[in-house]
Amino acid sequence: MIITRKTFLQTTSLATASFLFPNFLKALTLPEAIAMNGKTLIILQFTGGNDGLNTIIPIKNDIYYKSRNQISIKENDALLLTDEAGINPNLKFFKELYDNGELAVMNNVGYPEPNKSHFRSMDIWHSASDSDQFVNTGWLGRYLDEACHDCTNPTQAIEVDDLLSLAMKGENKKAIAFKDPKKLFDNSQESLYKKLAFDNHDHDHDLASYLYSTLGNTVNNSEYIFKESKVKPTDKVYPTTQIGKDFKTIASLIKSDINTQVYYLSVGSFDTHTNQNQRQTQLFQSINDAVEVFTKDMKENGKFNDVMIMTFSEFGRRVAQNASNGTDHGTANQMFFISGGLKKKGLLNELPDLNNLNDGDLIYKEDFRKVYATVLKRWLNTNDNKILGKDNGYYDFI
Template sequence: MLIKRREFLKISSLATASMLMPNFLKAMTMDEALNPNQNILVVLQFTGGNDGLNTIIPAKNDIYFRERKTLAIEDSMSLTDEAGINPSLSYFKELFDNGELSVMNNVGYPNPDKSHFRSMDIWQSASRSDQFLETGWLGRFLDEECYRCDHPTQALEVDDMLSLALKGENNKAFAFKDPKRLYQTSQEKYFKSLYDHHHDDETVSYLYQTLGSTINNADYI
């Protein structure tokens, strides 16, 4: 199920949030599914614009209130002497107070590119504005740390397409929407018959390898 950014940010409890999680993520909360010595990074990527000034609010900045006469948030919840958080995000305020949330505000890069699409590439590749990389910051981590990993994939993305952030030179994440449907499709006799197929043409061979990788990933997921 897709949810809009605004709807997600209004979530104020883990109970509510858990209803929106895919089943395979819910399974990770079970004791037997978690290795206490293993760290798991979950990245929630909100693609598109967010009104940062009304999320983390410059509560003591006169310019903010002067220029945003009808949009300014008057009753923000204090995070620091200078900044507050939108009152709709009360649960995140609790996390902050408990030392479980950090805020990196006003993040940018020199010589910013005003193209939305180019800015997305810069963000996901962690590159300079004058660099053009075909790998992402998480993908390069997979290249460095997962060349001997024992699972078909060490990173999963819940989406139709794989983000640049998760593409490495030699390793990449696996993108999918519905794990149950993925597995059922991968078990069909037709696809199974192609699993070990090889072809002399490099492009066709790559497609067969991709199919084999998908079947392995479906079994693992």
């Protein structure tokens, strides 16, 4: 059977560019096995550069209010965490998590010589590289390279999206990306796709052989994922927002006891150069509502102590507002950790120091790679030094 590349790509949404790289094809056929420890990590990416100062608010800091006379969150509106800090009023459930000891907040997270480009800074966070290094593999992809040796399905890491992020791409292993298990399965059942996958193909070229082998694996794996997603479908009413649908997909898969240890999803855009408060309100409300239903779902099914949500954004925003009631690209930011299995809760360190800025930007105090090392070692139970290339030390919140 002869088919052009154009026809193939138009036939099914499963035939994305990531399936056409030799390393990806090899990743799906190499023997693999992961050391399962019962823990699940969910990465929630705040795409676009979330404004951390309007997320965890320094309610007693005059510099904050003078720098943001139009967009600051007033002390009376913030949900109080401590005498000095409040949380955005649209994150009401996060306040409940905080009160229950199920939320930890790491402030001032970043890296040396920060880059304010969305694309470059996101690459740095995804690859766990230095700002002057260019690495084509992601920290979670390298986790798959290190930890996987003999599993039957490439489902140890799943991104709930149409495309795979750099964070999830390793040298030999890669996660699998899809939005909807049913759509993934339905597309894999298209007649041309199945014909390509299972007809006999006599090819001398290794890449072509890998391609057809991978197509067959994809059909089988899509069926596996779809069946697992139906084993214990959630009866919770999730929000109809995209993030609500994404968390519903993850909840169904976690409850099915599929072998996935890492889930990745994104929400945005937080690039709030104009009318920041309106946009951040909408985003935080959608995040808050989805996380609330998901958390209650996990608790009712006895999973919450073994599930952790970790949030990050590629950078924060500048301290001073701009002339458009927004903020421009900044540097350091906070990260959230949500789980019933935290060893330390609440604010893990001090609020940003607004008296000590670098040309109007926050100065980072905690390296994000130390956070990654902690998660890899103490949550995923793997060799963080090998994955990250050096000893970064550990925090003690997990």
